[in-house]
Amino acid sequence: MASVQQRGSGWVTFAGIMVAIVGVLNVIYGIAAIDKASFFVEEQRFIISNLQTWGWVTLILGVIQLFAAASIWRGGIFGPIVGIFGASLSAIAALLSIPGYPFWSLAIFAVDVLIIYGLVAHGGEQAA
Template structure:
């Protein structure tokens, strides 16, 4: 294994898991499940259907970025960094609601950004 290959693998896995979870969240929001009623009324901008579509589309982009990272494409590297950066900022707003989980996800986002920024280009060169 080359130097940094583990970081790229970690970033790929985190993007894939985040994408799948976002797709699931989007589908649940679109189905108007009671799962989001308490949180949805207070923390989600717009209505639940809009939130569901946005999260679903973001999840699909995350999965596409993960596939691109796995294949060594630059699309996945840059989109992965962008998505992790956006996630980092979004989770800042969730610190008062779920402090430990928000800080944990933010920590993972920083690791994904580091892995893709420092080592993400190595797969393309191989």
């Protein structure tokens, strides 16, 4: 007899994939900010005025998100908790960077909200 797919497992899979993608992007952006790449807008005022500090925060957040994605895929309880925490921090960071990149920031914020929904609504079912 075929196993019945758990309700909401698509949301958990979506959340795991998106946490991994956002984690990789945060690692790349963190490295770019630490290296003072010309990708970032120089004239804009960010909440953190030192671009290298912002880069280290983003890099660490990206690494945490990658660990969370791995744990979500393994089905552990650590993954959804850290995934929600990482997506929440990423959503806050996206809102703080609206002056520099408004459309990109709002898109990242929307993805973070979907990640949080998927993990809050269905993340515990997978771990149980």
